[in-house]
Structure formats: C-alpha cells, structure tokens
Amino acid sequence: xxxxxxxxxxxxATFRLSEVQSLKDKRQIIKSMIEQTRNRFGVSVxxxxxxxxxxxxxxxxxxxxxxxxxxNSVLDKILGYWESNPSxxxxxxxxxxx
Numbered sequence: 001x002x003x004x005x006x007x008x009x010x011x012x013a014t015f016r017l018s019e020v021q022s023l024k025d026k027r028q029i030i031k032s033m034i035e036q037t038r039n040r041f042g043v044s045v046x047x048x049x050x051x052x053x054x055x056x057x058x059x060x061x062x063x064x065x066x067x068x069x070x071x072n073s074v075l076d077k078i079l080g081y082w083e084s085n086p087s088x089x090x091x092x093x094x095x096x097x098x
Contacts, residue, residue: 009071011078012048012060013093023054029087030057037061041078057088068097 049058
C-alpha cells in the first residue's frame with residue numbers, strides 16, 4: 001500500500017478577449033481552447049466564470065496525482081499553452097495544489 005497522498009491540482013485563469021464582437025464569438029474561442037487543453041493534457045477543464053460577459057472568460061483545469069511536483073509541472077504547461085493563444089490575453093491566474 002502506497003503512503004503517498006493523492007493531490008488535486010487546480011488552475012484558474014481569467015482572460016480578456018478584445019477581438020470578439022459577441023458571446024457567440026467568445027464561446028467559439030473558449031470552446032476550442034477547452035477542447036484542445038483537454039486533448040493535449042488529459043485534464044478536466046471547463047469555463048467556470050464570467051460566462052455572460054463577452055469580453056472576458058474564466059477557465060479552470062484540474063488533475064489528480066500522487067506527485068505534487070507533477071501537478072505543478074502540468075499546470076505550468078497548461079498556463080503556458082493558454083498564454084500562447086493569440087485570441088486571449090491573460091488578466092490573472094491562480095494555481096492550487098490541494
């Protein structure tokens with residue numbers, strides 16, 4: 001029996017979408033970002049806030065691991081991936097290991 005404690009890693013980021021003209025535009029960008037993040041990193045990811053604001057979005061991703069270093073590494077890669085998206089500008093972000 002392993003003595004390591006499972007950890008939950010959570011990243012939440014708020015983005016500005018300055019080029020969008022409607023909620024439909026925003027949802028297309030965010031949906032694509034969510035699907036690509038899920039496929040690339042194998043994490044749970046969703047739009048978690050500011051859903052009715054068409055110039056802003058909040059997205060969160062979570063993973064479970066018994067290795068907190070791995071959690072941090074994956075979450076850092078996710079943030080870097082999100083920041084490389086030219087359609088969004090990161091306004092703020094937070095990372096938690098629970």
